[in-house]
Amino acid sequence: MSHLTDTQLQSLADGTLRGPEGLAAREHCEACAGCGASLTLYSALVGRLSALKDPEPPADFTATVLAALEVREAHLVTRRHTLLAAIPALALALFAIIGWALNTQVNRLIEGVSVARTVWVAVGPVFAAIRLPLGIGAFLFLAVVLTALSRTLKPAYARVTAGS
């Protein structure tokens, strides 16, 4: 039998060369000094390799991952708060638009009539004074509409919650 190849020696060392082929190879190694020495070398190498362990993760690995998750969670909460803060801003914008529309309407109505214009000059300061109440009225109207809407939507939401 000719000398064993490196592949055969490695397979013999790590135990994957079995059966009659493995037996013949082992017998050759016992008789041949060169192949025996190579097998000893490969066996030592296999022993060293199997003794290697997976590298340990850094001690602060878990803490770092958890901290990163917390930062992400905080970002999500901030975004939610921003959305919630946008709702009053939207209501304020609507209130401003309605108030401005009412003022514009009153101005146009009065400017359309020349007699009334004279009256407008006289009562102008009075109207200017009631602009704020007009705006508040518009806001209250909006609040009533929103309350009515939420009352209408609530039973449906309650039903969905009870059903789940």
Ligand SMILES: [Zn+2]
């Ligand atoms: Zn040999």
